[in-house]
Amino acid sequence: MSNKIQVTVLGATGAVGQRFVRRLANHPLFQIAHLTASDRSAGKHYQDACEWRLDGEPFAGLGACILETSDPGAAFGPVVFSALDTDIARELEPAYARAGALVFSNAAAFRMEPDVPLLVPEVNPEHLGLLEGQRKTRGWSGGILTNPNCTTTVLVMALAPLHAAFGVEAVLMTSMQAASGAGYPGVSSLDLMGNVIPFIKGEEGKVEVETAKLLGQFEGSRVVEAPVAVSALCHRVPVLEGHTEAVSVRLKGDPSPEQVREVLAAWKPEPQRLGLPSAPALPIRLHEAENRPQVRRDVELDGGMSVHIGRIRRCPVLGIKFSLLGHNTERGAAGGSVLNAELAKVYGCL
Numbered sequence: 001m002s003n004k005i006q007v008t009v010l011g012a013t014g015a016v017g018q019r020f021v022r023r024l025a026n027h028p029l030f031q032i033a034h035l036t037a038s039d040r041s042a043g044k045h046y047q048d049a050c051e052w053r054l055d056g057e058p059f060a061g062l063g064a065c066i067l068e069t070s071d072p073g074a075a076f077g078p079v080v081f082s083a084l085d086t087d088i089a090r091e092l093e094p095a096y097a098r099a100g101a102l103v104f105s106n107a108a109a110f111r112m113e114p115d116v117p118l119l120v121p122e123v124n125p126e127h128l129g130l131l132e133g134q135r136k137t138r139g140w141s142g143g144i145l146t147n148p149n150c151t152t153t154v155l156v157m158a159l160a161p162l163h164a165a166f167g168v169e170a171v172l173m174t175s176m177q178a179a180s181g182a183g184y185p186g187v188s189s190l191d192l193m194g195n196v197i198p199f200i201k202g203e204e205g206k207v208e209v210e211t212a213k214l215l216g217q218f219e220g221s222r223v224v225e226a227p228v229a230v231s232a233l234c235h236r237v238p239v240l241e242g243h244t245e246a247v248s249v250r251l252k253g254d255p256s257p258e259q260v261r262e263v264l265a266a267w268k269p270e271p272q273r274l275g276l277p278s279a280p281a282l283p284i285r286l287h288e289a290e291n292r293p294q295v296r297r298d299v300e301l302d303g304g305m306s307v308h309i310g311r312i313r314r315c316p317v318l319g320i321k322f323s324l325l326g327h328n329t330e331r332g333a334a335g336g337s338v339l340n341a342e343l344a345k346v347y348g349c350l
């Protein structure tokens with residue numbers, strides 16, 4: 001009998017769900033017990049209901065599993081990874097939490113609720129402390145923990161060490177976001193090939209509000225948002241995986257590019273100190289070449305869990321600017337969520 005914690009993946013057939021399945025298939029702490037999808041797919045073998053789109057072993061070896069409905073009335077593991085769309089998550093995730101499961105959600109439904117941790121383990125592990133109050137006030141024996149929108153996740157990985165060292169006052173971020181960020185089939189290829197679309201519904205607002213919560217101070221039972229002005233301009237580009245972001249920041253004390261580089265290079269946050277299984281050795285990989293980071297060359301390194309930063313230089317408007325790259329469906333979704341669960345395990349929340 002395995003000592004691993006039994007887990008359920010909600011939305012296992014989707015773009016993020018498949019990445020959960022591949023990550024969890026051989027995980028040292030967790031073991032997949034249940035895979036769910038919509039009622040259209042429930043009752044079918046995973047391999048018959050799911051168009052597998054990842055490298056490696058098809059269906060991560062679980063093609064013969066029978067998909068279950070996403071209704072918590074069915075059996076579920078005590079840890080639930082949710083790759084459901086936001087509207088469905090809003091309805092189902094609280095039902096799992098009420099029934100005793102700890103839900104690690106990718107959806108936007110509960111991210112900005114004051115009692116719900118919005119978590120990137122390198123950035124704000126102490127925000128896990130919100131869980132206790134959430135359980136008390138909502139009367140849940142389980143709970144909901146969220147990871148941020150993918151664009152925000154990779155941005156705050158760069159901002160967190162700078163905020164700790166200097167204080168971030170203002171951020172201007174222009175993104176070039178991969179097609180996979182819209183799920184499957186996402187934006188039609190006829191609309192996206194050879195094109196740039198300067199609109200992603202809801203994205204800019206999410207980056208602006210989630211960043212302030214993530215960089216906020218945990219004060220006993222609540223998070224006081226950081227007074228950081230954030231302006232985001234988001235674009236969809238014909239790239240498969242990996243969001244590129246052009247970032248300008250105003251930092252207190254106006255540090256030089258060399259000081260910024262030193263701080264980013266020296267950053268060794270909690271998951272790396274704890275040696276969590278999904279934590280990359282380097283949370284930030286710094287690039288010296290003037291034409292890096294690049295999606296095709298860099299984004300899959302470290303299983304997509306590192307954030308890549310290059311071209312750190314003076315910005316005549318805000319002080320410092322750089323280019324950033326991160327994996328939207330790994331670090332920005334499934335990998336980030338699994339790392340949250342690993343942190344929760346070490347912190348005694350599971």
Ligand SMILES: NC(=O)c1ccc[n+]([C@@H]2O[C@H](COP(=O)([O-])OP(=O)(O)OC[C@H]3O[C@@H](n4cnc5c(N)ncnc54)[C@H](OP(=O)(O)O)[C@@H]3O)[C@@H](O)[C@H]2O)c1
Pocket residue numbers: 010011012013014015016017036037038039040041042049070082083084085086088106107108148149150180181182183184328329332333
């Ligand atoms: N893609 C990204 O880069 C990214 C990054 C961060 C966060 N997210 C978030 O992660 C979540 C999933 O995104 P995705 O891109 O993986 O979406 P997706 O590819 O559209 O997958 C959606 C999943 O939900 C299931 N589903 C659909 N309707 C359902 C229903 N009524 N009841 C139960 N299950 C249902 C689908 O099952 P069937 O196959 O049976 O339809 C499928 O497994 C979203 O909340 C998204 O915002 C995505």
